[in-house]
Amino acid sequence: LKILFSKPKKITNGYSKLPPGKTGWPVIGETLEFLSMGWKGTPEIFFRERMNKFSPDVFKTSLLGEKTAVLCGSAGNKFLFSNENKLVTSWWPRNVEKIFPSSLQTSTKEESIKMRKLLPGFLKPDSLQKYVGIMDSIAREHLEINWDLNREITVLPLAKQYTFAVACRLFLSIDDPKLIAKFEKPFHVLVAGVLSIPINLPGTNFHRAIKAANLIRKELLEIIRQRKIELMMEKMSMSIQDILSHMLITTDENGQFMTDLDIADKIIGLLIGGHDTASAAITFIIKYLAELPEIYDGVLKEQRGIAEGKRPGELLNWDDMQKMKFSWNVASEVMRLAPPLQGNFREAITDFMYAGFSIPKGWKLYWTANSTHKNPEYFPEPEKFDPSRFEDNGPIPYTYVPFGGGPRMCPGKEYARLEILAFVYNIVRMFKWEKIIPDEKIVVDPMPMPEKGLPIRLYRH
Numbered sequence: 001l002k003i004l005f006s007k008p009k010k011i012t013n014g015y016s017k018l019p020p021g022k023t024g025w026p027v028i029g030e031t032l033e034f035l036s037m038g039w040k041g042t043p044e045i046f047f048r049e050r051m052n053k054f055s056p057d058v059f060k061t062s063l064l065g066e067k068t069a070v071l072c073g074s075a076g077n078k079f080l081f082s083n084e085n086k087l088v089t090s091w092w093p094r095n096v097e098k099i100f101p102s103s104l105q106t107s108t109k110e111e112s113i114k115m116r117k118l119l120p121g122f123l124k125p126d127s128l129q130k131y132v133g134i135m136d137s138i139a140r141e142h143l144e145i146n147w148d149l150n151r152e153i154t155v156l157p158l159a160k161q162y163t164f165a166v167a168c169r170l171f172l173s174i175d176d177p178k179l180i181a182k183f184e185k186p187f188h189v190l191v192a193g194v195l196s197i198p199i200n201l202p203g204t205n206f207h208r209a210i211k212a213a214n215l216i217r218k219e220l221l222e223i224i225r226q227r228k229i230e231l232m233m234e235k236m237s238m239s240i241q242d243i244l245s246h247m248l249i250t251t252d253e254n255g256q257f258m259t260d261l262d263i264a265d266k267i268i269g270l271l272i273g274g275h276d277t278a279s280a281a282i283t284f285i286i287k288y289l290a291e292l293p294e295i296y297d298g299v300l301k302e303q304r305g306i307a308e309g310k311r312p313g314e315l316l317n318w319d320d321m322q323k324m325k326f327s328w329n330v331a332s333e334v335m336r337l338a339p340p341l342q343g344n345f346r347e348a349i350t351d352f353m354y355a356g357f358s359i360p361k362g363w364k365l366y367w368t369a370n371s372t373h374k375n376p377e378y379f380p381e382p383e384k385f386d387p388s389r390f391e392d393n394g395p396i397p398y399t400y401v402p403f404g405g406g407p408r409m410c411p412g413k414e415y416a417r418l419e420i421l422a423f424v425y426n427i428v429r430m431f432k433w434e435k436i437i438p439d440e441k442i443v444v445d446p447m448p449m450p451e452k453g454l455p456i457r458l459y460r461h
């Protein structure tokens, strides 16, 4: 009776029916617990503990200075992916705004929409088909130069070097190794700062990231200036259709060209999204293939079969990529166990109810691969490496989400598949390998990585 006749509380006042959970310290909230679980290599524990303690559907927390509701399980993923621009919208941590000043003039939301509009031209199927041969030749050259000379190598930095070289070539038509090397290091500093506590003081990751972004932006602005001159003088062959030229000649609905700063920031965003993720996936493929000889043999058999159907030296093509089914199932299982991105944020654009709890407008929401990828309900024996999970219809919808889902699903998914498979095709046919540190610890910061970068010993076939 007391409940029935008590004055109803406003849903939006922030005190009633909010999801259970705790928001921790002011500003810092639970960011340290969240990050430290990643540093220990078990980001899923942060979520599992709270799902067990508060609710399996949703819990509240405070991350990166924001009140956040974490939506869990396949229902949480489905809800967030299918309510884009209805109940929720894109939101990037404040760090991103500070690191990319172009988004301060509008908003990270508008910038993200702009970016998505630009990409189809560059990532459409007929463009992707042209990239396959280029990716194959970059992978071959990269392996011949960097992996063959040294019998003992460390995988992670080399995998980054490969995906960065592919991105520089395809986004910017840059293949000068010196210029690529100049860019590469500050990029890693930048990625580490995007998901860090937003304190801009010397010595913090965030401070280093802002400095690194300024350095890269300066170099990019020079490249953009040069490209503009070339385009104006029509020196640039019309066949060069990299994303930089595409951005320079594309106008918005008002006929306005993008500013150089805008272009530079978009390219930085793409380089971040497009190379550290795929290199994390490649590193873990190498790790699992070292640990599981029967899986390695299966991949090698498939790739040798494809190579046998080709003339000596002939580069991979689109049809070859479609035949690499087992190898892609292996890569998919790797990304289930070690998703390169752990999840992402959204912002509530209106008050709404979820699983019986109120979510106030302005709150941040977070979906995470960590609440489903290792859940035995969706993936029996979740720690077991089993690529057959991806055969036939594959996992239950919204349980396997390394690329997100819905309208915001990663636009680079197909590009990533091609560059990963081009790499696998070449490496397994050249080498077998073993890990030098048998139980190397895994850390997640913000991408998963073996603590020492995965040193391995190579054996040429």
Ligand code: HEM
Pocket: 090, 112, 115, 116, 269, 270, 273, 274, 275, 277, 278, 281, 339, 340, 341, 343, 344, 345, 401, 402, 403, 404, 405, 407, 408, 409, 410, 411, 412, 413, 415, 416
């Ligand atoms: C294995 C490699 C990759 C993984 C696991 C991955 C994963 C993801 C995920 C989880 C998101 C967030 C989706 C969301 O917020 O719901 C995302 C967004 C994005 N990815 Fe990827 N990605 C990969 C490679 C790439 C590549 C190669 C590119 C570019 C060529 C790329 C470009 C982007 C962009 C631009 C976004 C932002 C989309 C938006 O805000 O709407 N990604 N990616």
